């Protein structure tokens with residue numbers, strides 16, 4: 001499950017513009033500021049790998065990175081950007097939903113959830129939508145190095161609460177992993193997990 005090489009392949013404005021070969025892929029998804037760029041950069045060990053535009057109004061794209069010439073890691077636009085207009089949010093959903101529902105080579109979605117804050121409704125809604133559409137999901141909890149005193153400050157507590165909130169959505173709870181792009185926690189485990197899913 002080692003990353004020997006990774007290269008940026010392309011940015012696609014629509015699902016039908018994505019690469020057309022049969023390589024398996026994993027999509028990385030999460031709220032803006034969840035730590036998605038940091039995690040992608042840590043996974044493939046590049047400084048400027050994740051290019052997803054964060055500003056509302058900028059074209060949102062699906063970015064494909066080819067890893068070891070054999071599988072793709074896909075950076076999707078972040079959702080829930082606080083300053084985005086209602087119409088920008090709607091665009092995001094039809095755009096991203098189109099990708100999820102039409103991408104045959106999609107092996108799984110890594111749903112990033114910030115473990116340093118209490119569960120957010122938008123993340124729960126997202127997990128709910130993916131579950132209803134039978135899209136294979138792994139919860140990737142980010143910022144697990146970050147702990148504060150007081151309610152909602154401890155990653156373990158926030159993760160437990162998130163799992164409990166979501167537990168009725170799936171017949172079996174999705175796999176999950178704790179990560180930190182600061183300490184490197186979970187990096188090897190997540191790469192191993194993805195290699196197991198690819199060979200399944």
Ligand code: GDP
Pocket residue numbers: 030031032033034035036037038039054078142143144145146179180181182183
């Ligand atoms: P994105 O908007 O989801 O791509 O998030 P970024 O990767 O740009 O990260 C958003 C902010 O969270 C930045 O200030 C990062 O330095 C910080 N951040 C990202 N990952 C971690 C992490 O694992 N631990 C901590 N403590 N901060 C992180």
